[in-house]
Amino acid sequence: MLSVKQRSDYTFRFNKKMGRHGWLRLTPAYSVKLVQELVEETLKDARILEPFSGTATTGLCATESGMISDSLDINPFLVWFGNVKCAHFEENELKKLEQRIEKVNEQLPSFLEADNWAPKIHNIERWWCGHTLPLLCALRASIVEEFGEPSDDQYSSLAWVAFCRLMIETSSADFNHVSMSFKEDVTRYEVNQIKLLFKDIVEAVVDSTKENLLGNAEIFLGDSRTLDTLNGKKYDHVITSPPYPNRMSYIRELRPYMYWTKFLNEKKEAGELDWKAIGGTWGTATSKLKEWAPDGVELPESLLVVCEKILHAESKNADLMARYVHKYFYDMHSHFASLRSLLNAGAKIDYIVGNSSFYGNLVNSEKIFESSLVSLGYKNVSSRIVRKRNSKKELFEFCVTAKWNG
Ligand SMILES: C[S@@+](CC[C@H](N)C(=O)[O-])C[C@H]1O[C@@H](n2cnc3c(N)ncnc32)[C@H](O)[C@@H]1O
Missing domain, CATH: 3.40.50.150 (Vaccinia Virus protein VP39)
Known part of the structure; x- marks a missing residue:
């Protein structure tokens, strides 16, 4: 099994620095x-x-x-x-969320053999290798089972934000340029690594929601x-x-x-x-x-x-x-x-x-x-x-x- 480097950027300490602003690497935010x-x-x-x-x-x-x-x-x-x-989040609801995430990970093996939905991304093999992609599809199916598809519910949305971050971090997308490009290689992940990464990312994302937002934004x-x-x-x-x-x-x-x-x-x-x-x-x-x-x-x-x-x-x-x-x-x-x-x-x-x-x-x-x-x-x-x-x-x-x- 290939080892995945310990990613300090998934830790709570790193995320605390960035807070919610660091959730996803999207377009060049200002x-x-x-x-x-x-x-x-x-x-x-x-x-x-x-x-x-x-x-x-x-x-x-x-x-x-x-x-x-x-x-x-x-x-x-x-x-x-x-x-x-x-969004504003309640601490007791966040605790429940972490339990539900554990369930997502526990039930993941039961989705591994299923014919799971996969996104119609052109040349998808450039993004994820043939081994990692089915794992992501199985994790997605497990999240849908627990939370449903992405919706306006702010708590289940945190699970989806974490999935988005996992999906992009395990891909070959490279963010060294203004516009996104591809790294030379796609990395192979094993199911336990995916579970661990997902759990770590959820923890980091949830932790940053504890910052008290004073105003209101829609x-x-x-x-x-x-x-x-x-x-x-x-x-x-x-x-x-x-x-x-x-x-x-x-x-x-x-x-x-x-x-x-x-x-x-x-x-x-x-x-x-x-x-x-x-x-x-x-x-x-x-x-x-x-x-x-x-x-x-x-x-x-x-x-x-x-x-x-x-x-x-x-x-x-x-x-x-x-x-x-x-x-x-x-x-x-x-x-x-x-x-x-x-x-x-x-x-x-x-x-x-x-x-x-x-x-x-x-x-x-x-x-x-x-x-x-x-x-x-x-x-x-x-x-x-x-x-x-x-x-x-x-x-x-x-x-x-x-x-x-x-
Ligand atoms: C430069 S980005 C904004 C970046 C943002 N300041 C940040 O920190 O992430 C420009 C945004 O304008 C949005 N946009 C483009 N055309 C638009 C339109 N006609 N109405 C509303 N939004 C539009 C794009 O979807 C994009 O998200």
């Missing part, structure tokens, strides 16, 4: 420290809005500071995950271009990090989690969801983009100039990329326009966004956001560099800030 600083700037009774929730970093930071926040995401998996991450499913899910509510501070115009697909990154939790069943659903997402370019989203045309909304001149340059680059994808950038800023402009009706007079907005480059043409996201905001009547519009992004010298992350005076 810096907890940065969000904490922005949250601390705001008055305690301010209502916070996060229109691109992702892994619910903003919601969690706000509730940790005793504040009330609402968040939105287009992706149902992230809405489910964000709500578990920000994550809703919705489209931030229209924001109609939140109709009628008003906010004082928007703290967020929307997608960047860099062709990173959140669905691509979240595939394993979404298939295993059945938030995604077929490949074509991935493309459909990505088309709804701002900056989505996965599967059918790409072919739909080829047909897309703006509908006459007046957009910043600097955007039109850079799109024109991209269009004339020497590449067979030049037209597609020009449309991609155009649509990204068109969608963000629609978002800024809809947002106005949800802001109290004096509200502040903080958007963390990166610039990007297409065929050597720099797309200055922060400047284009600034122009959109000014044209939509926002005041005190400005931006500052937050950090350098990677080895490319021209890529940075910015914080674009503005006020809404009503």
Whole structure:
């Protein structure tokens, strides 16, 4: 039997450092420290809005500071995950949960010979070897037997969060780059190792829920271009990090989690969801983009100039990329326009966004956001560099800030 290194990152001590923020390695979440600083700037009774929730970093930071926040995401998996991450838990219910987890492990052998459900992930053998995969399927079946499929129940959701973490940690997914890649090898796990890892992860996850959350955060499913899910509510501070115009697909990154939790069943659903997402370019989203045309909304001149340059680059994808950038800023402009009706007079907005480059043409996201905001009547519009992004010298992350005076 191959030995699995003792993973200090599964221990309670490690997780305590990260708390709930460290539950899953998902899309590049933004810096907890940065969000904490922005949250601390705001008055305690301010209502916070996060229109691109992702892994619910903003919601969690706000509730940790005793504040009330609402968040939105287009992706149902992230809405489910964000709500578990920000939930309040009772200690006696958590004790019961740990007993139920023991049951899941005890009954696991009885599922080993069964014909268990497996997710329809393309090239699944790249993720898990033919020995480990059936073990994960059996563990999943045992969790379903005890808890049912993923639901809104916050306690059984913890079991599913732990399963997600186990599934990704036993896979060959590599997180050393901005977007997920694969390690050379897939590791073989034995049933006892799987049981032990699952138990350790549950302990670490449960332990981090004991931190007392002082505020309240809710994550809703919705489209931030229209924001109609939140109709009628008003906010004082928007703290967020929307997608960047860099062709990173959140669905691509979240595939394993979404298939295993059945938030995604077929490949074509991935493309459909990505088309709804701002900056989505996965599967059918790409072919739909080829047909897309703006509908006459007046957009910043600097955007039109850079799109024109991209269009004339020497590449067979030049037209597609020009449309991609155009649509990204068109969608963000629609978002800024809809947002106005949800802001109290004096509200502040903080958007963390990166610039990007297409065929050597720099797309200055922060400047284009600034122009959109000014044209939509926002005041005190400005931006500052937050950090350098990677080895490319021209890529940075910015914080674009503005006020809404009503
Ligand atoms: C950069 S991520 C947010 C990361 C987040 N700040 C965190 O710390 O995890 C952008 C998020 O916007 C979501 N999104 C994209 N288009 C959207 C839309 N039209 N409405 C709502 N959410 C959207 C994506 O699903 C993704 O989760």
